[in-house]
Amino acid sequence: MENKRVIVAVVLSLAVLVGWNFLFPAKPPVPKTDQAAQTQPAPAQKESPAPAAKAETLATFAPTPGKKVTVETPLYTAVFNASGGVLSQFSLNNFRQTITSDSPLVDLVNLKAHAKAPLGLILNGSPTWQNVEWSLEGGDLRLGAGDTGSLTFVGRLGDVVIKRVMTFSGAGYLIDEKLSLSNAGGAPLLSRLSMTVAVERLSAEGDSYNPTQAAFYDTSGLELFNSEKKLAEGVADEKPVQWGAVMSNYFLVGVIPEADNLRGKARIEEGVFRVAVDKDGLEIPAGGRVDLPISYYLGPKDPKYLADAPHHLVAAIDYGWFDFIAKPLIKLLHFFYDYVGNWGVAIIALTVLIKIIFWPLSHKSYKSMEQMKKLQPLLTQLREKYKDDRQKMNEEMMQLYKTYKVNPAGGCLPMIVQIPVFFGLYQALLHSIELRHASFIRYLPFTDMIWLADLSAKDPFYITPLVMGATMFLQQKMTPAPGDPTQAKIMLFMPVIFTFMFLNFPSGLVVYWLVNNVISIAQQYWMLNKKS
Incomplete structure (x- = not known):
């Protein structure tokens, strides 16, 4: 073999490496079916109902439908709707839409995304933000870099009392939720819970270098879905997942439940990317309660902040084959x-x-x-x-x-x-x-x-x-x-x-x-x- 032939091979190889990313920017796994399997099990979390825990009562329930509450931190401004704890706005204080100084802030939850109820819970197929009366404990929060604060949303769907206690930190983009489902009825309940996020496209349509895509994480690593044709039809996961997200090269909106045997699914609806992580088989005993911690991340794909999130959310920053370099x-x-x-x-x-x-x-x-x-x-x-x-x-x-x-x-x-x-x-x-x-x-x-x-x-x-x-x-x-x-x-x-x-x-x-x-x-x- 001659020296120049090897040089040609090397240059062509480099051209293929770079050109592949030019022509096929994302590298999702090849699915066996249209509904691609993605994720793997999270570490087992004990989720059995606590026998001593009492069901939430409605003695002090005071419905406040449609009320808005604002959380301000040095990093973001979030607006929640009291009906279900759904996000109405989530603007990032340190990121603007364009390079001009007076450009609007990046808002991960605009009006279009708000219509798809980001951070909304679906119980047994019923959206909890619809036809449910909710009460709100707490008011507007203004947090410094070292502060934390909480909001509590309480609602009732049939015999199930839903209590969402959301905790915010001024030092990061992570929102921690303590969710409890209480059975106010006289018979045990077997429930299915979907935890959702929704966001409009995070990058320009057709941007081959910075696509908006659905992502799930399993024990084999990060799985990406950027085929908008398949996402429009809906993709589901046959494997347990640890977290699900919508992300681009620079931003991520994700849900990270503390539970095992989770299922992930994603869909594009009217230009909005939606990801849901489902938990089946939640057993709520009569007069008892089930607790489920959940974390949400809405912010930049900055390793400094992602490292604080559970279940290795930092893996969302993926450099492909040459990650170690x-x-x-x-x-x-x-x-x-x-x-x-x-x-x-x-x-x-x-x-x-x-x-x-x-x-x-x-x-x-x-x-x-x-x-x-x-x-x-x-x-x-x-x-x-x-x-x-x-x-x-x-x-x-x-x-x-x-x-x-x-x-x-x-x-x-x-x-x-x-x-x-x-x-x-x-x-x-x-x-x-x-x-x-x-x-x-x-x-x-x-x-x-x-x-x-x-x-x-x-x-x-x-x-x-x-x-x-x-x-x-x-x-x-x-x-x-x-x-x-x-x-x-x-x-x-x-x-x-x-x-x-x-x-x-x-x-x-x-x-x-x-x-x-x-x-x-x-x-x-x-x-x-x-x-x-």
């Missing part, structure tokens, strides 16, 4: 940002560090390429001499490599080692909440036109991807040409393919690839001058 690279990116205060500059600094680490391997690669370049005339002669005997030609080529002590794959093996790192950083940047609306160079130089003001969005003028393609072309021209003309044409065509793919990439990713190419060109130029 992406996570330390993100930590390094944060390290550089703490010093330079600009995410674009931090990306450049991280790229430079990676190139320094791989400098010896790159040096060896370029050196091997130069050795192969010297052998090209001899290899051409062998091809011509043994053009009708391919086996003999390969034998003579291998003998030539042995004689001159040249490894035909020596120029590529260092590149192969670097590919996982490159793609790991690519995934890390693509899913990093820090890059959303993060500015690098806000205005196009010498103009007042907005340019790289959002590293999570594409370059509006396509300058960086075009320059990136040009640097890749220059890099190819500086690399010793393959002896095979067909291979040479393929190599020169690769910059065109990459430029096309990168046109709509988030600009933070393009900056990384562009800087990487520039450093590689400088390294090759230095080696050529050093030789001369």
Whole structure:
């Protein structure tokens, strides 16, 4: 095998890796049926009814239908409807819809989503927020960073008294609920409970890099469903789940019950993504009570906050095959940002560090390429001499490599080692909440036109991807040409393919690839001058 053939294979492999994410951005498991199975069991939680617990009574029940109550924290503002504890609004104080300073805050529960009763409970198929009288204990809450506060919603559906005690913290996005179902009747009840979340699309429709999708978590890992065609029909889970959520690259709305044998299902209804986690077989004895803790998360996919949620909710941040590489690279990116205060500059600094680490391997690669370049005339002669005997030609080529002590794959093996790192950083940047609306160079130089003001969005003028393609072309021209003309044409065509793919990439990713190419060109130029 010749050195250049290996190079072609490496470059094509890298193109496939990047191109796959371009053409097929999400990687959900292939379902066996239209109703895909997703999740696995949570650790067993004792859920037997407490015999000593008494059923809730209605002695002090005072219906307050339609009343609104507001919870304000440094991180969000939530508005609940007293009828069932359903969310009417959940706006994030630190995130805006666009890059302009006066843009509206991101509201995870707008009017459209509110119609689907986010955080609503369904008992035995009956929505508890409809045709049920509810009372509210507590009023508006204004919490500081270190404060907590609670609201209590109480309602009755048939013989079942529903009590929801929701606790909020000013230090995070997690809402903890203590749910109790009490049987006020004279006979035991066997119930089915659905815990739901609902949210309108969290990203632009058709955004291949940042899709809105349903997610479930099981013991085998994260399962994603982003086929809107199947979600419109409804997908159900045949396996026990630990949590369910609607999420994009940057935001997540999820429900995390403390129970075993949960079932998950998801659907798109009138443009709203709905996820429900069901618990079957809840036995409520006559005059007794069943308690079920539930947690809800509504906020950014920030590891700092997700780590506080139960059942490994942080697994919602998924970097794919190169997760083990992406996570330390993100930590390094944060390290550089703490010093330079600009995410674009931090990306450049991280790229430079990676190139320094791989400098010896790159040096060896370029050196091997130069050795192969010297052998090209001899290899051409062998091809011509043994053009009708391919086996003999390969034998003579291998003998030539042995004689001159040249490894035909020596120029590529260092590149192969670097590919996982490159793609790991690519995934890390693509899913990093820090890059959303993060500015690098806000205005196009010498103009007042907005340019790289959002590293999570594409370059509006396509300058960086075009320059990136040009640097890749220059890099190819500086690399010793393959002896095979067909291979040479393929190599020169690769910059065109990459430029096309990168046109709509988030600009933070393009900056990384562009800087990487520039450093590689400088390294090759230095080696050529050093030789001369």
